[in-house]
Amino acid sequence: MASKISSIxxxxxxxxxxxxxxxxxxxxxxxxYAWHLAPLRLEGVLxxxxxxxxxxxxxxxxxxxxxxxxxxxxxxxxxxxxxxxxADVRFLFLLDFFLLLGALAALAGLAVWRKKAGFSNYRFCDxxxxxxxxxxxxxxxxxxxxxxxxxxxxxFTVFHGIFFPGKSNWIxxxxxxxxxLLLPQEYFRNCxxxxxxxxxxxxxFLVWWDFRENKKKRHGA
Numbered sequence: 001m002a003s004k005i006s007s008i009x010x011x012x013x014x015x016x017x018x019x020x021x022x023x024x025x026x027x028x029x030x031x032x033y034a035w036h037l038a039p040l041r042l043e044g045v046l047x048x049x050x051x052x053x054x055x056x057x058x059x060x061x062x063x064x065x066x067x068x069x070x071x072x073x074x075x076x077x078x079x080x081x082x083x084x085x086x087a088d089v090r091f092l093f094l095l096d097f098f099l100l101l102g103a104l105a106a107l108a109g110l111a112v113w114r115k116k117a118g119f120s121n122y123r124f125c126d127x128x129x130x131x132x133x134x135x136x137x138x139x140x141x142x143x144x145x146x147x148x149x150x151x152x153x154x155x156f157t158v159f160h161g162i163f164f165p166g167k168s169n170w171i172x173x174x175x176x177x178x179x180x181l182l183l184p185q186e187y188f189r190n191c192x193x194x195x196x197x198x199x200x201x202x203x204x205f206l207v208w209w210d211f212r213e214n215k216k217k218r219h220g221a
Contacts, residue, residue, distance in 0.1 A: 003114070007121040010110050011129035014206070015137050017103035022199040023096050026191040027065065033057050036187050045181050046076065053182055060179065064090045065097075073179040082177035085169040092163060131210035134203030145196050152189055 026032055034054060037043050043050050056074035063071045064086060071083040114120060121129050148155035160170045172180035 001119040002122040003119050004122040004124075006110060006114055006119070007124065007129050010107065010121055011133045011136075013103045013106040013110065014130050014133040016099060017107060018133060018137055018199055018202045018206075020096050020100035020103060022195045022202065024100055025198045026194050027061070027093060027096070029194075030058070030061065032191070032194065033187065036190065040184055040186055042182055042184075046178055048074075048182075056179060056182060060086065064093045066090065066094050076179050077176070078179060079173070079176040081169040082172060082179070085164070085167070085172075088164055088167070088169075126214065128206075128210045128213060130206035134206040138200055138203045141196055141199055148192070152185075156185060156188070 037050055037053060042053060045053075048056070052074065056076060059068075059072040059074050062068045071078070071086050124132065164170050174181055
């Protein structure tokens with residue numbers, strides 16, 4: 001027996017896990033920022049050396065990831081407006097981790113439910129839920145990537161308009177919030193590329209797994 005409801009819920013949870021997991025990669029992979037210091041010529045900016053810059057980044061990320069309660073940027077000054085923006089960022093980061101854990105818990109719960117009830121996921125057009133999750137996410141984000149590549153500055157502005165509606169505190173004044181000089185737009189562009197690459201890689205794995213299972217099924221028949 002196969003369940004369409006279980007298949008739809010599994011596809012949705014898988015898509016959410018892939019998306020939130022891909023977003024989490026640049027957040028958790030702190031060396032990714034360190035790799036940008038030389039190419040973006042950040043060393044020496046604001047008179048800070050490599051280790052001092054990394055300490056600033058660690059302070060900011062520790063706050064945004066909920067590892068400390070107060071905002072800090074190493075020895076750099078910051079405005080209340082700048083701190084408020086990072087508080088908004090902190091909410092989004094923690095929301096992403098919550099959604100990732102929730103999606104993984106949902107997938108585990110669905111697997112237990114199927115095992116105890118003795119049914120499997122329904123295969124729409126003879127494909128697994130993971131296949132449809134991968135195709136849907138891949139198509140959507142490839143389209144977004146193409147549009148963003150045409151005008152990244154515009155895409156960057158639209159992104160902030162969507163996730164920080166009605167706010168302008170994400171537009172930093174280097175005089176009051178010099179930390180922004182250590183977080184250039186090129187770095188965020190590369191974070192977006194890392195997210196897209198991770199998402200496509202996970203999606204490709206699910207598509208490969210789907211074809212592998214179909215091949216086994218045909219040979220078994």
